[in-house]
Each structure stands twice: as C-alpha cells, then as structure tokens.
Amino acid sequence: MPFGGMASSEPDPDPPLSGLAPDEAFALLGSDTRLAIVRALWDAGAHHTFDDVDDDAGTVAFSDLQHAVSVRDNGQFNYHLSRLVPQLVTQTADGYRLSGAGKAVARSIATVTGESLFADERDLERPCPICGGRLTAEYDDQWLRVTCDSCPGSFGELGHEGTVYNAPFPPAGLEDRTPDEALTVGLRRCMLDAAYLVRRICRECAGAVSASVSVCEGHDPEEGYCGSCGTPYAVWGDVRCDTCRFAKRLPVEVFAMGLTPVIAFCHDHGVDLLTPTLDDLEAVEAGFETDVSHDPLRIDVTISAGDEFLAVAFDDTLSPLAIERQLE
Ligand SMILES: [Zn+2]
Ligand SMILES: [Zn+2]
Ligand SMILES: [Zn+2]
Structure with a gap:
C-alpha cells in the first residue's frame, strides 16, 4: 500500500521554492496583481487535485487569467505573471496552474480565513x-x-x-x-x-x-x-x-x-x-x-x-x- 505518493514518471517540473530565502519568497507575493493571480488560479482549481497521487492538473489560459485579474496592460500583466513562474506558478503548453509551492501558499490563506462562528462565547x-x-x-x-x-x-x-x-x-x-x-x-x-x-x-x-x-x-x-x-x-x-x-x-x-x-x-x-x-x-x-x-x-x-x-x-x-x- 502506498503512503508517500507515487513517484511521477516525468521529472518534477516545479523547481523548489526552498532555494529562496524567506525575504525573496515574501517579495514574490509583494504585489496585489501577483496575489490576484494566485487567487484566480486557486478559484479556478488550477492545481493538482490530490496531494499524494495525481498526474493531472487543470490550467488557465493566459488571456483568461489576465481577464480574471482585470489587468488590461499586457506588459504589466506579463511582468507580474513571469515573476511567479516557476516557483509559485507552473507554465504548461495549455496554460498556467499553481505549482506545489503555489498551492501550499493558497491553502494556508484558505486555512486561516473564514467566518468565526464563535464570535460570542x-x-x-x-x-x-x-x-x-x-x-x-x-x-x-x-x-x-x-x-x-x-x-x-x-x-x-x-x-x-x-x-x-x-x-x-x-x-x-x-x-x-x-x-x-x-x-x-x-x-x-x-x-x-x-x-x-x-x-x-x-x-x-x-x-x-x-x-x-x-x-x-x-x-x-x-x-x-x-x-x-x-x-x-x-x-x-x-x-x-x-x-x-x-x-x-x-x-x-x-x-x-x-x-x-x-x-x-x-x-x-x-x-x-x-x-x-x-x-x-x-x-x-x-x-x-x-x-x-x-x-x-x-x-x-x-x-x-x-x-x-x-x-x-x-x-x-x-x-x-x-x-x-x-x-x-
Ligand atoms: Zn515546522
Ligand atoms: Zn511547581
Ligand atoms: Zn471546573
């Protein structure tokens, strides 16, 4: 029975975020547009669905992603997107999705947000x-x-x-x-x-x-x-x-x-x-x-x-x- 997840037959396309210093990783997300891109990919489910065994992941096309984050200027949008690739966003032939590290960042935001049902004692x-x-x-x-x-x-x-x-x-x-x-x-x-x-x-x-x-x-x-x-x-x-x-x-x-x-x-x-x-x-x-x-x-x-x-x-x-x- 597998527990750690199957090894992919293809080489891992995501370079590790671990090569970055924490300051550099925080800087990657230091812009509203980049946060909006991560959020748009998260909302679209553009990431591996399962964290253990998964060879399949949805993607979002460049133009759809640009539309989702409402940045009209192509150059400006492309600049911010390129800053996220490859550490937080993976580029494939079909479009873009969150990398493993990108999904982890989005998950941690999703984890700490939500309504508090215990506002009162x-x-x-x-x-x-x-x-x-x-x-x-x-x-x-x-x-x-x-x-x-x-x-x-x-x-x-x-x-x-x-x-x-x-x-x-x-x-x-x-x-x-x-x-x-x-x-x-x-x-x-x-x-x-x-x-x-x-x-x-x-x-x-x-x-x-x-x-x-x-x-x-x-x-x-x-x-x-x-x-x-x-x-x-x-x-x-x-x-x-x-x-x-x-x-x-x-x-x-x-x-x-x-x-x-x-x-x-x-x-x-x-x-x-x-x-x-x-x-x-x-x-x-x-x-x-x-x-x-x-x-x-x-x-x-x-x-x-x-x-x-x-x-x-x-x-x-x-x-x-x-x-x-x-x-x-
Ligand atoms: Zn720890
Ligand atoms: Zn004591
Ligand atoms: Zn007591």
Whole structure:
C-alpha cells in the first residue's frame, strides 16, 4: 500500500521554492496583481487535485487569467505573471496552474480565513471534568479556548483562569460543529501533535523540531496547583520548529501519551488516546506519577492502570530513554 505518493514518471517540473530565502519568497507575493493571480488560479482549481497521487492538473489560459485579474496592460500583466513562474506558478503548453509551492501558499490563506462562528462565547453541553462546572468555548485570533467558570482549570497560572483546553484552531474546523464537537476535534489534534512532536517531526512542515524541558524544583501541588510554578505539573516540555515556528508547550505526560507503548497500554485499559474525551484524559492522568532525578537529568513518568504499570524515562531533550511495562 502506498503512503508517500507515487513517484511521477516525468521529472518534477516545479523547481523548489526552498532555494529562496524567506525575504525573496515574501517579495514574490509583494504585489496585489501577483496575489490576484494566485487567487484566480486557486478559484479556478488550477492545481493538482490530490496531494499524494495525481498526474493531472487543470490550467488557465493566459488571456483568461489576465481577464480574471482585470489587468488590461499586457506588459504589466506579463511582468507580474513571469515573476511567479516557476516557483509559485507552473507554465504548461495549455496554460498556467499553481505549482506545489503555489498551492501550499493558497491553502494556508484558505486555512486561516473564514467566518468565526464563535464570535460570542458559547456554552458546552458537557460539564467540566475537574469540578462538574459549566464549560464555555471562546474563539479569538485563531485560538479555541474552553474554560470552566467554577475551578482554576488544568493549566493553573500558565493559562487564562479556568482553562481546560487552549490551542490554535483553524476557522474551518468550527464550521458546522457545536462547541462540544469542536472540543472533541481539538483534543484529537492535540494528541496527534504529541505523537508527531515526541518523534521530533513538525506537524506543519515535516521539519525537525528541537525540544527541551523545564522542571519545577520542589514542586508541591497543594490542592492541585503548585505554589512555585503555579501549575499542576512539575515538568513541561517545550518543542519548537525553527523552520515554520510551530511550537507547543505541554506537560511531559502529554508527550508520553504520544508514544506507541503508552497508546497500547491505555488501549488495553479502555482508553483510546488518539480519540480521547476530557474525561478519558482526566482518568488516565489520575494514574500518572512523575519523578525527576539529576546529573544527568532524567524524568520518570509512570502510568498505573488495573494491576500493571508502564514506566517511561525521558532525558532533558524529551527523548525516551527506556520504556518498561510490568505487573505491580
Ligand atoms: Zn471546573
Ligand atoms: Zn515546522
Ligand atoms: Zn511547581
């Protein structure tokens, strides 16, 4: 079964945009006419339809494209179009289409646009997993946040008061979804993020990510929250992609939940970590115990369920050192 997409029998006609510095790539799009050309090709569907296996792509003829962007002057139109070829626009015998990079640029614009259906706060039907209080969803600046009105939430002082979920969320993900459904999708995305990032792969650009941990020495979570770090968690993992700047700061326990043996262990005990509810995550979290030792720094995360436990050890770059499953 193919997963990465078939290799084309013809040589790739698109020279990579990767040869450009970011400044040059931004400059390519630094004109209303060039943005209009990218948009017209996108609106016409002039690009490969499938991103994995596709030998066929529609095109738009020169005169139709000029008409679509309403530039009368041939020379001026030709100048702007030629600046986009070959990096963002591919010229073929039949006309023009978006290159792979051009489609990616258009997709990212389509991804961040759209109406926000959460202009006002919306209540969730499900209650807070911590205290049973009322949960509310808000959407602002591409972030979805779910907060409880009756408890400090699960992030402590690191998040807005009462936060139980907080993450970037594309507007398209809110379309035709209730706040409860949006939260379900958000939790699944979060677990998939953890699975990618703990394997050092950026979810957005496929680049390598760097990781470090921050440890609260003398962590003492009185009534759930520590006086020093203000959160319930002693160890947080910081993972960043230097290329596209995708970055996540999550408790080390969440990164552990991205590892296959942990997913298998929890599945054996009735929880699918790739499709969890907030209650599932609360139940799994109740079985976690995390210890830190020094010289060298080592973080031991132990998960108990039923009569067995699974121990995962991480180093200071969030690399798993050892994973061991045992009966208690
Ligand atoms: Zn609550
Ligand atoms: Zn990236
Ligand atoms: Zn602490």
